Amino acid sequence: MLDPPADHAQDACAKNRKLNEITTASGNRISAGNYVFACGPWLPKIFPDLLADRIHPTRQEVFYFGTPAGDRSFTAPALPTWIDFKDEAYGLPDTEGRGIKIAIDRHGSEFDPDSGDRVVTSEGLAEVRQCLARRLPALKDAPVTEARVCQYENTSNGDFLIDLHPEFDNVWLVGGGSGHGFKHGPVVGEYVAARIAGSKEGIEPRFSLATKAREHKRAVF
Numbered sequence: 001m002l003d004p005p006a007d008h009a010q011d012a013c014a015k016n017r018k019l020n021e022i023t024t025a026s027g028n029r030i031s032a033g034n035y036v037f038a039c040g041p042w043l044p045k046i047f048p049d050l051l052a053d054r055i056h057p058t059r060q061e062v063f064y065f066g067t068p069a070g071d072r073s074f075t076a077p078a079l080p081t082w083i084d085f086k087d088e089a090y091g092l093p094d095t096e097g098r099g100i101k102i103a104i105d106r107h108g109s110e111f112d113p114d115s116g117d118r119v120v121t122s123e124g125l126a127e128v129r130q131c132l133a134r135r136l137p138a139l140k141d142a143p144v145t146e147a148r149v150c151q152y153e154n155t156s157n158g159d160f161l162i163d164l165h166p167e168f169d170n171v172w173l174v175g176g177g178s179g180h181g182f183k184h185g186p187v188v189g190e191y192v193a194a195r196i197a198g199s200k201e202g203i204e205p206r207f208s209l210a211t212k213a214r215e216h217k218r219a220v221f
Contacts, residue, residue: 017169034196038174041113041153047173053214055161055176057151059111061124064099064146065132065139074100082135089131099145100136102128105179111151118149152179156213162192163209172196173209
């Protein structure tokens, strides 16, 4: 994990708007022409004054349920991905033999990525079982094959944060996936690389820091 720049480094950088060096928590020094902080739910911790009120990590439980051996009706393309907006849940077909994936897509409770409990709850399991029984009745008693606690890193409007740090013109802040960051990863990487290279083509104003309010207004749809 990276420590914020020392005060004297901040003073020096403020004059030329360049961050010249970063010191890690272990004492290692990193020097580069540009810095990209794509730290997911840790961004508010690394930049607390700037992002603590703009990016809110939440606790999200994910479950996988086993399917009958040899039954291909629960794999793609026989079974599509689905989203139940009313139940605030989504599901994916069995891929790679891991089972049906189901999760609740509403914002969970506030979550600390360093110290938060990553063991799923019985209440969470009960809710997704109800969704599974409604959507796929044949799997209502299916065994849980995997379960984990992940996190969303929610911005106020659900849009990505991809912008320069307001104090430095070589420090990029990249995050705010809000639950949909992973699947956009390759395109986000291309977008960030183009911005660092100085391209003005295709700039998306919604990704700016200025659009990230301190009041959270976005619900999962």
